[in-house]
Amino acid sequence: AQRVTQPEKLLSVFKGAPVELKCNYSYSGSPELFWYVQYSRQRLQLLLRHISRESIKGFTADLNKGETSFHLKKPFAQEEDSAMYYCALSGLGGATNKLIFGTGTLLAVQP
Amino acid sequence: DVKVTQSSRYLVKRTGEKVFLECVQDMDHENMFWYRQDPGLGLRLIYFSYDVKMKEKGDIPEGYSVSREKKERFSLILESASTNQTSMYLCASSTPGETQYFGPGTRLLVL
Known part of the structure; x- marks a missing residue:
């Protein structure tokens, strides 16, 4: 079965502390993995995808x-x-690039 | 910049009403998607379309239908709204195999 698991619903850390948001997946073929982010009152947007190997806003995966x-x-x-934060996967090279999302993790950074 | 717009930010409907949610993209994308976003469940794919008049069911198509008469517009239809369809609905578009761009969402309340 194709599935994305994000075990933490909420992760609370203090400013300056390291952050790790967990994502595990189950996929029979070659997956492409993504992280999407939704800030308060903003639309969902791509944070990073594994094939680009970029670091965005200091985040890596x-x-x-x-x-x-x-x-x-x-x-x-x-x-x-x-x-x-949502982790998502799709089939690598697939034309329809359907995404399977995890349930999301709310990151709260305390001052 | 890719722009994906949705016709309404908030909608209130009554049980049994027929509801239309409209999505328009201005980047000539072939693929368009409808998701619903629920707390604790993440995003789940309802329907997607990879060309005009072409559609495929996603993971939770029951109670929904879609229409894509023009490339830029993808409509989600609730044939007879029910209270369990109260949710946030997100539209997205992409070129095949590329990043999905999301609309701002429509929050639907069915009374």
């Missing part, structure tokens, strides 16, 4: 095929990072 994970990390959290 490495695809670990052995552990079927794609955890999102940032060494020093900022208050403006507070948002809902």
Whole structure:
């Protein structure tokens, strides 16, 4: 079964602390993994995708095929990072690029 | 900049009413998607379309239908609204295999 699991509904950290948002997946083929973010009162937007291997707003994520994970990390959290984060996957190279989303993790960065 | 717009930010309807949610994109994208977003459930795909007049069911199509008469417009139809369809509805569009861009969402309340 194709599935994305985000085990934490809420992650609360203090400003300056490291952040790791967990994402595990189950997929039979070659997946493409994404992190989407939704700030308060804003639309859902792409944060990063694994094939681009970019660091966006200080966030990175490495695809670990052995552990079927794609955890999102940032060494020093900022208050403006507070948002809902969704991990998602689609089939690599698929034309219809349907996304399967996890249930989301709300990141709250305390001052 | 890609622009995906949705006809309403908020809608209040009564049980049994026929409801139309409209989505328009201005980037000539082939693919368009309708999701619903619920707390604790993440985003779930209702329907998607990969060309004009072409559609495929997503994970939760029951109680919904769609229409795509023009490339830029993708409509979600609730044939007979029910209270369990109270939700946030998100539209997205993309070129095949590329990033999905999301609209601002329509929050629907069915009384």
